[in-house]
Amino acid sequence: MKVAIAGAGAVGRSIARELLANRHEVTLFERESRKVDPEAVPGAEWVTGDACELAILERAGLQDYDVMVAATGDDKANLVVALLAKTEFAVNRVVARVNDPRNEWLFDEDWGVDTAVSTPRMLASLVEEAVSVGDLVRLMTFRQGQANLVEMTLPDNTPLAGRPVRKLALPRDVALVAILRGNRVIAPQSDDSVEGGDELVFVAPEEVEPDLKDAMHLG
Template sequence: MRVTVAGAGAVGRSIAAELVEADHEVMLIERDLAQVEPEAVPQAEWVHADACELASLEEARLQGCDVVIAATGDDKVNLVVSLLAKTEFAVRRVVARVNDPRNEWLFTDAWGVDVAVSTPRMLAAMVEEAVSVGDLVRLLTLRQGTANLVEVTLPANTPLAGKAVREVPLPREAALVVILRGGRVIVPQADDPLEPGDEMMFVAGEDVEEEIQRVLKGEPA
């Protein structure tokens, strides 16, 4: 997969290094010459250019990319990069970094963003997930406003203990995608029994999150 990362600061470089390690073809675009250090991620292609300029993106052949990641420290830049990538170059997947949580509402498909990643929100979610048992925690928004990755840890007194996955009356707009149990990753099957302490992760629409919460607490839907 060919991936372009706009912004070669600490975040952009870290993303590029991880993608290169996973055998993806990566291009880093950075307008600040002082930040252009090819030795930092030598396997990546480095381009000294302004990712907000259409001509620069054309020269970098952005239309040949499968994914664009707008990872600069400026939300305005990330929005412009996302919009150009989606509307001018028809990039299939656009991921954008949100630096200021107050701007998160802007990072939608109207600006070409498929996935918005808010570091403050994710850190808060990780803290909440670490201390919350029995409560639903939103970990990540997928395709802004359409679906979320949410997590619930079943408490010791869960009424679902011993019940099979197929016996849990989840709403149609929710899918149980994985169960974490004692260091194991379980891809849930219909007859798998649930246990106290199970970390259950769902992909679900925001409008059914409360229903999932009620179902897992054994309350009537």
């Protein structure tokens, strides 16, 4: 997979290193030449220039990339990068960093954003996830399709204990994607059962989240 990353600060470089470790091709765009340091991210390609400029993206051949990550520290720049990547180069997947949570409402499909990542939102979700039992916690919003990644921890005394996945009365368009049980990560099959204390991870449209809570006896 070919990934372009706009912004080679601490966040952009960290993302690049993770992707390179997983054998993806990575190109970092950095407008400040003093920050261009190939030795800091071995294996990455570097482009010196502003990723908000169409000519820079054209010269890099952005149309050949699978993913664009807008990871600068400026929300306005991230929105411009996302819009150019999606509308001018038809990049299949655009992920954008939200620096100021007050701007999060802008990061949607109108600006070419498929997935917006807000560090404050994620940290708050992780705090909630760590202390919440018997409640639904939203971990991430997928802008494309208006679905959310949500988690719930079943109480130890849940009436669903021992019930197979196929018999869970899940609302329409909800998918159970993982069961976390102790140190195990279970990709649920129809005959797998849920147990008290399980952490369940779903993809669900926002409007059916209350129905999901009811179906899992968390109301």
